[in-house]
Amino acid sequence: MRKTVNTSSRITILLTGIAATLFSLWYGQNNGLLPVAASEDASQVDGIFSLMMTVATGLFLLIQGALLFSAIKFRRRKGDETDGPPIAGNVPLEIAWTAIPTVMVLLISVYSFDVYNTMGGLDREASQDPGPQKVSYRSGQHPGSELLAFDPGQKYLALGVGASPQQKEEPEEPLPVEVNGIQYAWIFTYPDTGVVSGELHLPVGRQIDLKITAGDVLHAFWLPEFRLKQDAVPGRETQLRFEPNRVGEYSVVCAELCGAYHGVMKTTLHVQTPEEYEHWSQEQQIAQADKLENSVAATPNSRSASEFLAPYAERMGVESQTLEQLKASPTASASN
Amino acid sequence: MTTQTEVSTGAQPPEPEVEKQRTWRDYFTFNTDHKVIGIQYLVTSFIFYLIGGALAGVMRTELATPNPNFVQPEFYNRLFTMHGTIMIFLWIIPAGAGFANYLIPLMIGAKDMAFPRLNAVAFWIIPIGGLLLLGSFFVGAPQAGWTSYPPLSLLTGKAGEELWILSVLLLGTSSILGAINFVTTIWKMRVPSMGWNDMPLLCWSMLATSGLILIGTPVLAAAMILLSFDLIVGTTFFNPTGGGDPIVYQHMFWFYSHPAVYIMILPFFGIISEVLPVHARKPIFAYRAIAYSNLAISFLGLLVWAHHMFTSGTPGWLRMFFMATTMLIAVPTGIKVFSWCATLWGGKISLNSSMLFGMGFISAFLIGGLSGVMVASVPFDIHVHDTYFIVAHLHYVLFGGSVLGLFAGIYHWFPKMTGHMLNETWGRIHFALTFIGLNLTFLPMHELGLLGMNRRIALYDAEFQLLNLVCTAGSYLLAVSTIPFLVNAIWSWIRGRQASGNPWKALTLEWQTSSPPAIENFDEEPVLWSGPYDYGIDVLSADSEESVEELLSEVQADVR
Structure with missing residues (x-):
């Protein structure tokens, strides 16, 4: 050597x-x-x-x-039967x-x-595990509302990626969206407007605050173009905060194995200009306003679940969450 | 060498039945000879390798096209669950145990393992566990992945899932029994003159491996038992509908299953450390660094499990802690890779099959190691977690690392185990096919994952098809690559050229006995006349003109 x-x-x-x-x-x-x-x-x-x-x-x-x-x-040459040099180490190296x-x-x-x-991964409010909360058992409120965990200062806690130190300074409130993962779809609820959608529409240039829950099994909410992923855990609420800065259509993928059709559990994220987003939001509000009585089936995971099911549940002695479980996991109930 | 041994044993008056030879029937019985058990382990695990590989072949065929048209998605989930479980619990872990069983008593000059009966029990649990697992195909195989996360694992068929749990419990038990045996044997049964730092490096790596097994596996067993309760009697330890916590299962599972990664690679680090110096004719570079880095990896390996849960229920500060420990584990691993390269550097390298697999191991393991450092970084891992990037990473480590290391070991010790040489040409063809197939299959997966293809899916976006086709082609090449090996191994075992006691002129003790070794290994307690890797002494004492072979025969004469 x-x-x-x-x-x-x-x-x-x-x-x-x-x-x-x-x-x-x-x-x-x-x-x-x-x-x-x-x-x-x-x-x-x-x-x-x-x-x-x-x-x-x-x-x-x-x-x-x-x-x-x-x-x-350092290939051995033909006929060379000798050994290499006896170097057994080199401390500086x-x-x-x-x-x-x-x-x-x-x-x-x-x-x-x-x-x-x-x-924002170390945001105190978004990076602490509140531990499991009750889930799926309780009737009444829409899933998620009983999941909130509070620290002693009555502040909201969740797991995930929260606000960055700079964003915390900004006065503008982030746009909240509730994300519910069920086999095999994502359901997005906009609490500000009551809009429920199977695709995610977001305005560009505004803070987004996703509150992620799961209705049945583990899912993972993945936005490849945003390099963000967070598991949706039944019994916990998780969070992702981010700010899209580029208009376009991106994929929303479930990254945690959630059953046979895990591969189809994906949808589209539309990042739109604020005007386009407003337009879409208005349209949805009008479309969804008067449909409840006429609809053959309403998604039980929307905000209207309790409202929709309350009278029936009382009469039948069935709790709304039980129904939700049945509807949410067809394969699960089939194989049981 | 064989005849010499016979002559010498014949010359000893009081032992008439020493001439007894192993027959093929011994390999199908409850035999307590560590060499029989070692080969039982290796052959059994190889059969499971073929089964697990066949499952992978079906999966890759399905993935050749974006739509599920070859198998149903549900069946696809069963396939990857079984593929993962078989490859880990029935191929790599038992194959490592097989090598250790065969080699450790020989390497330390012992007659057998410390607890021979326990050893046989540990082996015979494996076929039982394996058959139980395969039996689950008749009742609906498990389909929640080898990680078997609840709540999904509680909802996808009771019988198959419970068989999976029982099988993992059995295989874990086998692994624990083996580890107890390895630690005791290495600790207590070395020839008196062999100090800790005279041990072959395989012994060090098996010590580290056994420590991990003994600490980690009971926790996995606990998780399995609790999961069983949830599954069968409806408790809610991990079931959120009753207030249970699925995240707790993940912690318990990974507390074993990350160390399991090191349980799967450390034995092969040991094997590589044996193979390289012999065929490079040079001492291992930095013996102590390699030996102690095993212990460092073993210790750090216990502190990194939550890096599998960065996107799961892990608080931010814990993500940072586990990032730091995971990054650090690259250092002892890096020491090994550098030391192996330095061992080769300046040596006189025989590019035989064993060495080719050894160098292939470094090359492929390096890629797995580099991507391993990448996924340790939390922000980057959040992007690639549960994607094909991870699939690529783990296969570079487990296939590029463990399996190539395993083949290097087989080509190296086959003459010792069977008394016959393997055919070199077919060995090189086997290497070329494996190495090309491996890179063709797994390299494109990195890019698939980065672009947005998640793992464990039977159907995917059409944009990913081209790269998937390449992967599928590679996997077929890998399937083909086992054929030359199988033919070579079977043919050589029966008809191969007779091997001498020490065809590689190696210095560790297993080469100081006949090939295959006598039933109790050594006719007399072997003498430690050099360190395990003291190659090049003929160069040192240049004027005496003594080659290793001459020294060896001298020692043999002394022994007699």
């Missing part, structure tokens, strides 16, 4: 190293592997990915290069490859911590 390294091979090593470093730097920035980023938070996450990709590319080239080089250069990775992962950790904090 300690063969004399002559000048020309030193230069070769140096040039290879520089080329590998440059390539890593370039590839980290220009890998094009991620879909578009539709929020500032998403761009931040992409920044971490770029850094990690740069480091990973460098290490990849280093190790694979060493392997390939060894396989070619070992210290280097312990210390450098330690520093690198610490840097990545600190960077990730910072981004996560900026995203």
